[in-house]
Amino acid sequence: MLCRCSRPRRSGNGMGRKQPSSGPRPCVMGALLIAIVPPALGAGQWQAGAPMPSARTEVAVAALVGKIYVVGGFGGGRALEVYDPSADRWQRGAPIPRALHHAAAVSLRGRLYVIGGYANGWKPVDSLFVYD
Secondary structure, three states, X not given: OOOEEOOOEEOOOOOOOEEOXXXXXXXXXXXXXXXXXXXXXXOOOOOEXXXXXXXXXXXXXXXEXXXXXXXXOEOXXXXXXXXXXXXXXXXEOOOOOOOOXXXXXXXXXXXXXXXXXXXXXXXXXXXXXXXX
């Protein structure tokens, strides 16, 4: 999965001048990049994994028991999506209690913890949600 940006390219001099764009380009903006490297591929080669069901940025991500959990984010609302690299498949999990972006996620002792972030625009929250 690759985040695609639709903003115009900017020059590297920090002055913010627009450069010509040939359309959306790959970029990383608080997004998740998953690469599946099957044994048939050699070092330095990439293969795209299954695309994430919902397009979003500024997500919270953590690995837990061989799966990757993606929570909230801009465009994600309360969504929890789980990627299984061995099956190259996504599934939806139970939604988190409130829509968050810029939250943190961590796994510990078989549970997923979603910490803080922002809600209702840019209102900081001090919540802790536990997913088991």
